[in-house]
Amino acid sequence: MQSHSTFQTRFPPAWLWLVDEAIPSWVKSHYSPKASWKDKPFGPPDAEFFFKGIKELSELFTEDRPKHMPHYLNHPRYRSSYLLYFVPLQAAKFHTVFQLHPGAMDAAIKHAQQTGVLRVADLGAGPGTASIGLLLWLLDQKNKPESQFKIEFEWFDMNRSIMEDGKSIVEMISSHFPRLRDRVSVKIHAGPWSNAGHLIQGETSLILVGHVLNEAARGELGPSSDEHAPVDRSSPVKALGRLFPKMKGGGVLIVEPAERRSSQMVSQIRDQIIEDELVPAEGSSIWGPCLHAGRCPLASGRDWCHFSIPAEIPGKWFRTFSKNLSSGTEKQWVKFSYVWFASPDYPSKPAAAHLRRVISDPLKKPGLPNSILLCEQDRPRRLEIPPVTHLKRGDIINVLQVNNTSIKSRAKGEEDDELFGRAMARKKRGKFPPKYPANPDHAFESDSSRKSFSEARGYKTRGPRSSKKKK
Numbered sequence: 205m206q207s208h209s210t211f212q213t214r215f216p217p218a219w220l221w222l223v224d225e226a227i228p229s230w231v232k233s234h235y236s237p238k239a240s241w242k243d244k245p246f247g248p249p250d251a252e253f254f255f256k257g258i259k260e261l262s263e264l265f266t267e268d269r270p271k272h273m274p275h276y277l278n279h280p281r282y283r284s285s286y287l288l289y290f291v292p293l294q295a296a297k298f299h300t301v302f303q304l305h306p307g308a309m310d311a312a313i314k315h316a317q318q319t320g321v322l323r324v325a326d327l328g329a330g331p332g333t334a335s336i337g338l339l340l341w342l343l344d345q346k347n348k349p350e351s352q353f354k355i356e357f358e359w360f361d362m363n364r365s366i367m368e369d370g371k372s373i374v375e376m377i378s379s380h381f382p383r384l385r386d387r388v389s390v391k392i393h394a395g396p397w398s399n400a401g402h403l404i405q406g407e408t409s410l411i412l413v414g415h416v417l418n419e420a421a422r423g424e425l426g427p428s429s430d431e432h433a434p435v436d437r438s439s440p441v442k443a444l445g446r447l448f449p450k451m452k453g454g455g456v457l458i459v460e461p462a463e464r465r466s467s468q469m470v471s472q473i474r475d476q477i478i479e480d481e482l483v484p485a486e487g488s489s490i491w492g493p494c495l496h497a498g499r500c501p502l503a504s505g506r507d508w509c510h511f512s513i514p515a516e517i518p519g520k521w522f523r524t525f526s527k528n529l530s531s532g533t534e535k536q537w538v539k540f541s542y543v544w545f546a547s548p549d550y551p552s553k554p555a556a557a558h559l560r561r562v563i564s565d566p567l568k569k570p571g572l573p574n575s576i577l578l579c580e581q582d583r584p585r586r587l588e589i590p591p592v593t594h595l596k597r598g599d600i601i602n603v604l605q606v607n608n609t610s611i612k613s614r615a616k617g618e619e620d621d622e623l624f625g626r627a628m629a630r631k632k633r634g635k636f637p638p639k640y641p642a643n644p645d646h647a648f649e650s651d652s653s654r655k656s657f658s659e660a661r662g663y664k665t666r667g668p669r670s671s672k673k674k675k
């Protein structure tokens with residue numbers, strides 16, 4: 205469990221080799237339009253040539269994706285772009301989340317040590333971006349855990365070509381580093397990821413799901429023909445549910461873009477998984493970012509749960525592409541939404557009751573005290589903070605300390621501004637801040653008048669949630 209303001213992603217030296225040498229030369233030798241270019245080193249004219257596809261793909265990956273996402277990876281132009289720019293970008297997100305949750309990674313490694321195999325399912329694998337992030341994470345571990353087991357990747361994607369490309373790159377990585385040599389294998393399953401539960405034999409040490417649910421939900425898993433109708437979430441939940449009995453070790457990590465639609469979809473899928481009792485409704489079922497297993501307060505509405513972590517993704521070509529995409533500004537952050545479920549056999553350590561995750565940046569409104577939102581079940585809590593603060597999104601705070609400082613908290617609702625107005629008036633009359641109950645959980649009690657979860661989300665009602673596991 206890691207607070208974010210003290211965290212910066214660390215990248216191993218292998219990263220630079222991969223993104224500046226290995227991938228560019230592989231792409232050039234497989235995707236150059238002219239045979240005479242293929243064997244020459246990747247240089248600025250190549251960057252210029254391949255940037256066109258990167259720019260187009262980047263435009264396609266906006267929040268307003270077309271209803272039927274084109275099969276962009278069928279096209280060599282976009283496969284090469286994905287490898288050059290999106291693999292480093294998305295792998296950096298996985299690499300970051302792995303570092304944020306060392307406990308989950310330890311669980312995956314422990315399972316691999318017990319079984320002799322680190323078996324990793326990568327759903328919607330593309331070129332195996334998440335798997336590549338994992339290999340780089342392993343190369344960054346000082347105690348060389350990978351020398352004690354084999355590493356078997358099982359990739360699932362509709363597009364065989366991009367997986368073949370990725371497999372070639374993984375083979376290049378594993379043959380380059382003695383630590384990985386002869387230990388890594390990749391099995392490709394071309395088809396919908398929702399088949400993974402039927403196809404995976406035996407236990408998994410880790411299941412990775414990267415940047416696919418928002419696409420899949422609109423494709424074969426999302427039957428809605430109406431752009432504005434809610435996307436059917438039950439299919440991804442069912443498909444994930446088939447995997448849960450095989451999920452051991454580090455559990456299942458879902459990473460999606462930081463934008464609202466994708467993030468709220470992750471939150472809704474998370475809630476439904478808990479509601480359906482696919483995992484026990486306990487804090488130990490989740491590695492992060494949630495510190496509780498109650499309903500996500502940001503699964504709908506104006507705000508959404510996402511994080512920005514300082515990260516200077518290494519690589520001169522990556523920097524060139526990202527600067528060109530954002531008019532000269534360098535990428536200093538990785539941004540994503542995620543949820544990481546723990547396997548019941550390898551549970552996470554539940555957070556202490558007095559800890560809360562900050563789920564907003566400091567909110568500043570003219571004439572009002574600054575505040576932040578805290579993650580509470582069902583609805584966020586607004587917490588008044590001093591004008592100068594180091595608190596930021598993703599931090600974990602101790603609400604017992606909150607009681608001992610001038611930081612104040614209260615329910616966030618539609619009446620917020622009115623409440624704030626009243627609070628300010630009381631402050632002027634010298635009756636503010638109010639005293640808080642000794643038990644912070646009482647101070648943060650949720651509003652029982654809210655709609656039920658199922659009502660609010662339009663899910664079918666299944667009766668009260670119990671902590672018992674489904675038989």
Ligand SMILES: C[S@@+](CC[C@H](N)C(=O)[O-])C[C@H]1O[C@@H](n2cnc3c(N)ncnc32)[C@H](O)[C@@H]1O
Binds near residue numbers: 290395
């Ligand atoms: C944005 S890419 C993500 C690739 C990789 N996971 C990453 O994080 O970079 C989305 C991938 O999902 C695949 N995809 C989309 N819908 C799918 C589905 N229903 N089943 C399997 N793969 C799917 C696409 O072919 C594509 O490779």
